[in-house]
Amino acid sequence: MEGEKTKALVLPRRAGGGTRATMFVTSILAVHAQAQSARDDSCDSASPEDPRRGVFFATDAFPGTPGQFANRQSSPPALEEIVARWRTPYDAAAGPLTAEQHAQFFDEGFLILPSLLPADVVAAAIDSVEGLVDGLARKLHSAGAISSTHADADFHTRLARVEREYPHASVLLHKSGVLPEGIQRVWGHNLLMGIAQQLLGSDVDIAGHPVWNLRCKTPEVLSAGQATVPWHQDNAYLDEESWDVLQLTAWIPLVDTNATNGCMQVVRGGHRRGGTATHACCVGNTWYIETTPEELESTLMVDMRTDVVTCAVPRGGVLLLNNLIPHRSLPNQSPGIRWSLDLRWQRADQPNGFDGLKASVLMKKAGEPYSGSVAWGDWAQQDRTQLQAAAHAKASEEQAEKVDGPTFDTTIAGPWMKKWPLVHSNRHTATLA
Ligand SMILES: O=C(O)CCC(=O)C(=O)O
Numbered sequence: 001m002e003g004e005k006t007k008a009l010v011l012p013r014r015a016g017g018g019t020r021a022t023m024f025v026t027s028i029l030a031v032h033a034q035a036q037s038a039r040d041d042s043c044d045s046a047s048p049e050d051p052r053r054g055v056f057f058a059t060d061a062f063p064g065t066p067g068q069f070a071n072r073q074s075s076p077p078a079l080e081e082i083v084a085r086w087r088t089p090y091d092a093a094a095g096p097l098t099a100e101q102h103a104q105f106f107d108e109g110f111l112i113l114p115s116l117l118p119a120d121v122v123a124a125a126i127d128s129v130e131g132l133v134d135g136l137a138r139k140l141h142s143a144g145a146i147s148s149t150h151a152d153a154d155f156h157t158r159l160a161r162v163e164r165e166y167p168h169a170s171v172l173l174h175k176s177g178v179l180p181e182g183i184q185r186v187w188g189h190n191l192l193m194g195i196a197q198q199l200l201g202s203d204v205d206i207a208g209h210p211v212w213n214l215r216c217k218t219p220e221v222l223s224a225g226q227a228t229v230p231w232h233q234d235n236a237y238l239d240e241e242s243w244d245v246l247q248l249t250a251w252i253p254l255v256d257t258n259a260t261n262g263c264m265q266v267v268r269g270g271h272r273r274g275g276t277a278t279h280a281c282c283v284g285n286t287w288y289i290e291t292t293p294e295e296l297e298s299t300l301m302v303d304m305r306t307d308v309v310t311c312a313v314p315r316g317g318v319l320l321l322n323n324l325i326p327h328r329s330l331p332n333q334s335p336g337i338r339w340s341l342d343l344r345w346q347r348a349d350q351p352n353g354f355d356g357l358k359a360s361v362l363m364k365k366a367g368e369p370y371s372g373s374v375a376w377g378d379w380a381q382q383d384r385t386q387l388q389a390a391a392h393a394k395a396s397e398e399q400a401e402k403v404d405g406p407t408f409d410t411t412i413a414g415p416w417m418k419k420w421p422l423v424h425s426n427r428h429t430a431t432l433a
Helices: 020-039 076-085 099-108 119-142 158-165 169-175 181-187 190-200 293-300 377-381 384-392 396-403
Strands: 043-045 110-113 206-208 213-217 247-253 264-267 308-311 318-322 327-329 338-347 361-364
Touching: 099 110, 099 190, 110 308, 119 158, 119 169, 119 181, 119 213, 119 338, 158 169, 169 213, 181 338, 190 206, 190 247, 190 318, 190 338, 190 361, 264 318, 361 377
Parallel strands: none
Antiparallel strands: 043 308, 110 318, 206 338, 206 361, 213 338, 247 318, 247 338, 264 308, 264 327
């Protein structure tokens, strides 16, 4: 990529294995990790030999603050207490989670449900996504940007074929911020709404967060790192006003996911101290922020050799996360697209942290049973990518005309870029106002 300054980076191994105390804690965690892997065969602990893959910035550019949270509004002891108070009483009647699953979500900060959503609900989401791919392919084709609409290719490969002809086409789809009907159906599904009630509270107003994503993770050879999301905490994309508010994410694959096609990795227990680590922007040729393994270890007291869990979630399954859990996705080394959704809920009376750009949508009222459907209204049509671009990118229309033609702007800019040190510039940061 033109103008790129990024170097690929390999996770440094610790010299000498650390102090006796560290080695003791490490071996306890290793035993814990082995027990966990045995309990849940869809989780594998990452090998300590596993190099850091993907596209990153050089660590010498990273302005870390080892041992210190980035939080300015609350002290570390207060944060630890706040996170402990996130735990809701278990309510078996409110949703499908068992008491053990409910406890695991709060203890470990994540939970894999390998089989949750009915096949017809996932199929409806896929239909909607196929409609979006078709619309994009037709638009690019009629503008002369691609030679064929590739209508003969399937859900797993069509967008990759488009992207082979039109670089970064998948970014255009990732940016399309209007909530399609099939995704509305997943988000408002009784099982997920039941889980939201079990984890956020069964008698509170529950809202859907404006930051939801369709991830079209095309093969690494095409996306060149743009679809590989590096280590981060979701909080770091938002304003500090929401950093101590529990936001529940459901990461929902639309295909079977594994370490080869770029599944997720999480850092078990990384939420317990309640803090947000320092991040920096922007990784490689992307709009993503990143924090480093060293920063996570020194601030959140995790061990990146034993606490990293690779989450191979099949289609129909769901990975639940809180907003403090460090996570990333692996590069997609397969020939197909790793499709997924990430959807978020929180209590409606708490700030969403999206810088006033878009409000949350009320999905369930306290004191009333969930009706089985959400009154999405105009909210579903309000494109948050456009709202964030209007606030944070300079003359994005003009830029697009110069670079790609009037409607094919493959850059993304947003408020997170101004929250953290900008240690690497690329075509996305060039559009920042
Ligand atoms: O789907 C991915 O590759 C990354 C998802 C992610 O980082 C998130 O949901 O916050």
